[in-house]
Amino acid sequence: MQLSEIKNIFHLELDSLYPKEEVDTFFYRMLEHYLGLERFVLVMEPHYSISKEEEQPFFEGISQLKLEKPLQYILGEAHFFDAIFKVNEHVLIPRPETEELVNWIIDDCQIKNDKSFKILDIGTGSGCIAVALAKALQNSKVTALDVSAEALAIAKENAQLNNVEIEFIHADILNIDSSKFPVYDIIVSNPPYVRELEKGEIQNNVKEHEPSLALFVPNDNALLFYKAIAQFSKKNLSKEGKLYLEINQYLDEETKSLFARENFKEIRLKKDIFENHRMLRCSK
Known part of the structure; x- marks a missing residue:
């Protein structure tokens, strides 16, 4: 034919x-x-x-x-940050907004010239953030954790595919012993943040095929992952370290207030290319 x-x-x-x-x-x-x-x-x-x-x-x-199965799952791969990543139904498909978050981190790090950084990616999924940072900041030590063993298996493949060394840890940020972790210069996360009430705004190809575990949170506790990340970061972020987060655009001020209440400083919201507040950066 x-x-x-x-x-x-x-x-x-x-x-x-x-x-x-x-x-x-x-x-x-x-x-x-x-x-x-x-x-x-x-x-x-x-x-x-x-x-x-x-x-x-x-x-x-x-x-x-x-x-309505996403094309990336059909092909078994997605593009992110000029690289190819393996994906399947156990991991979210990497998105352009997350590339903007990674760019923000890289831009901030490059201001500090050749300094090496200890970086932790919480809820790594496909490993796209961790891998992109490891490639761009080659002197740095990158660690990535996820609650899903299936996601970690894909993330490990992506690290090998992109020729970077990353330490992978199977752990749940909602139930974690921070004393077993070192202090990091950078902590980054794109945690679940879509409220159940927002499901109607989500396209079927996402809602029906991408992992709910990595997407949705209860309406009455929408910031539970941010609360856990804040508690962990209070103990495990270095004195001059930075915390970077992808956030729910509808809960931008609520998320900012949460970190203010936890005594984080220099809290800044950042808009994505669609003029939505989708990123937050703060210091200890």
Whole structure:
């Protein structure tokens, strides 16, 4: 079958569920992933044909996309910070807002020139934050923890895939003995923060396929992870250290107030590219 025909089938099957531009993206991402072909192949060779065996993953992909399964889970990989990360249903798909958080940390660290940092990533998931920081701040020692053993297995693969050394710890920040951990110069976290009442705003491909454990918190205790991180950081953040967090944009002031009550200083909210307060930085 010709690639142009397969592309037409993508639109026939998926245009009722997704914007046409997104359907194009699905097709071209699969083209690159499964066949190693760039999108201009259809311009250069409009009648380019592939075998029955080569067709199979495209049609399997259509079936999964019709069930609103994220493309990254179908391909088993996602792009983050100019690198490729393995992903599956046990980890969140890395997002551009989190890249902004990582950039903020790197920018702050580069001001201090060649200083090495001890960094802890709480709730590492796929390991995207820890790996990106380990690659960018090569003199630093990065540790990453997560409550999910399945997530840690993926994070370890991603560290190997990106040729960085990271210490991984299986632990629950909600039930942790901080005395068993050293002092860190940087603590970073993108914890669960979506309230149950906000589920209606979440797209089905996220709500139905990404791990609830890493997404949702109770309406009546929405900041429970931030409270735990604050308590841990009071003991395990160095005197001149920094704490960086991705936050719920609807709870920006509440989150800021929480850290103020815990006597953190220099608390700053930062907006993402969509002008939402999605990041917070503070000092001990």
